Amino acid sequence: MAQKKFIGIDVGGTNIKAALVKNGKILAHLRTPTHAAGGFKSSFDQIRAAVTAYIDQAAGIGIGIAGLIDSRTGVVRYSPNLPGWNNIQLASMLRNEFLKPVKILNDVNAFCLGEWQYGAGKGYNNVFLLTLGTGVGGAAVVEGVPLFGANGFAGELGHSVIHENGPKCPCGNRGCLERYVGARHLVALAQKKMKGTRSSLRKHQELSPRLIAQEAKKGDKTAVAVFEEIGYYVGVGISNIIVLFDPDVIIVSGGVAKAGKVLTDAIKKTVAQRVMGAEFRKFKIIPPRLGDDAGVLGAVYHASK
Numbered sequence: 001m002a003q004k005k006f007i008g009i010d011v012g013g014t015n016i017k018a019a020l021v022k023n024g025k026i027l028a029h030l031r032t033p034t035h036a037a038g039g040f041k042s043s044f045d046q047i048r049a050a051v052t053a054y055i056d057q058a059a060g061i062g063i064g065i066a067g068l069i070d071s072r073t074g075v076v077r078y079s080p081n082l083p084g085w086n087n088i089q090l091a092s093m094l095r096n097e098f099l100k101p102v103k104i105l106n107d108v109n110a111f112c113l114g115e116w117q118y119g120a121g122k123g124y125n126n127v128f129l130l131t132l133g134t135g136v137g138g139a140a141v142v143e144g145v146p147l148f149g150a151n152g153f154a155g156e157l158g159h160s161v162i163h164e165n166g167p168k169c170p171c172g173n174r175g176c177l178e179r180y181v182g183a184r185h186l187v188a189l190a191q192k193k194m195k196g197t198r199s200s201l202r203k204h205q206e207l208s209p210r211l212i213a214q215e216a217k218k219g220d221k222t223a224v225a226v227f228e229e230i231g232y233y234v235g236v237g238i239s240n241i242i243v244l245f246d247p248d249v250i251i252v253s254g255g256v257a258k259a260g261k262v263l264t265d266a267i268k269k270t271v272a273q274r275v276m277g278a279e280f281r282k283f284k285i286i287p288p289r290l291g292d293d294a295g296v297l298g299a300v301y302h303a304s305k
């Protein structure tokens with residue numbers, strides 16, 4: 001199996017990435033902005049076009065896609081960034097059209113498998129990967145086996161609760177981790193904290209996690225305080241993961257994680273204070289290694305199994 005070529009596709013709300021992959025190596029790839037606003041047909045046609053580009057050379061297709069994905073039946077239940085994708089039988093639709101095996105999985109599960117096989121998690125049997133961006137995602141490999149759960153929905157760290165009476169989350173729950181550390185909430189926190197200060201954040205018309213991280217790196221106290229607070233909450237979330245799964249490594253990925261040390265120092269401090277038996281545990285909190293390629297590589301790994 002390992003010697004065959006597969007198509008890997010990573011469908012996000014912003015971009016669709018596709019690659020032809022052999023043995024963990026990307027032979028060719030393409031990237032196109034997702035036409036999410038055009039509804040299901042529009043983004044589905046983009047996926048078909050990506051498959052068409054490489055199908056003649058491929059033994060099968062693996063697709064990572066954001067949302068609640070039933071990886072066993074190949075059904076996209078719901079995708080928050082792709083309007084119109086509700087109960088879509090994606091795997092069988094593509095299988096019927098292209099007559100090759102198709103497997104789909106949640107995009108964060110694909111990132112996790114990619115990093116586990118070829119990146120920062122290589123060589124470890126117990127891996128948890130979280131993504132910090134607009135949303136907060138998670139996925140796990142437990143005892144050397146990817147964890148999907150009974151419905152394919154395992155690992156949704158962003159919707160684990162850190163304050164039982166906290167603010168409402170679009171998922172229907174209250175006080176979810178994502179509600180505190182998602183990119184939008186990070187920016188809102190910065191806006192709140194900079195009021196009445198001389199923070200350099202106030203020079204900017206519009207704030208983004210990247211800008212706030214830049215100012216934090218330059219030493220702006222308010223920007224540093226924002227990432228300390230975000231890191232505290234992420235640390236609480238990771239502490240829960242550690243007591244539940246006892247992982248070898250926790251890979252902290254995603255756009256917000258690019259803030260680097262200011263964030264990871266706060267995460268590590270919180271984890272050290274909170275995790276039961278921290279002094280007896282060996283675990284590492286580390287950055288990812290594959291960047292953008294993790295999703296397509298993980299999707300192909302899944303398809304090739």
Ligand SMILES: [Zn+2]
Pocket residue numbers: 158159160169170171172173174176178
């Ligand atoms: Zn939630």
